[in-house]
Amino acid sequence: MYVLLILFFLSIIETLIIVKINPNSLYSPRSPCSFIRNATLSNDASTQSCIWECVHEFNCQTAVFYNNEKICSLFDELHSDDQIQPSGNIQADVICYKKSHSKLILF
Numbered sequence: 001m002y003v004l005l006i007l008f009f010l011s012i013i014e015t016l017i018i019v020k021i022n023p024n025s026l027y028s029p030r031s032p033c034s035f036i037r038n039a040t041l042s043n044d045a046s047t048q049s050c051i052w053e054c055v056h057e058f059n060c061q062t063a064v065f066y067n068n069e070k071i072c073s074l075f076d077e078l079h080s081d082d083q084i085q086p087s088g089n090i091q092a093d094v095i096c097y098k099k100s101h102s103k104l105i106l107f
Helices: 004-013 049-058
Strands: 020-021 023-026 035-040 062-066 071-077 084-086 092-096
Touching: 004 071, 023 092, 035 084, 049 071, 049 092
Parallel strands: none
Antiparallel strands: 020 092, 023 084, 035 071, 062 071, 062 092
């Protein structure tokens, strides 16, 4: 019975977005070619705004939100832990979004 309920609810869900946020961190890409673009966000923007920029950018896997400047930098490579460093005086958050362009993601 429970299996049927779970399968029913999973069939309703079209997209599941899972991100990892590394607060007070900076990202160093392995290749400068992985940079997609900078998105300038509104004055009331937050890390959440940058997450949605990355979600809606087709190839975005990693993003950095600079809190003071309200800039979201998007990258197409998936990060590794050695690419994320403490940000020091810069207020920035690294957003990791492992994107799969298929509809079904198995964990």
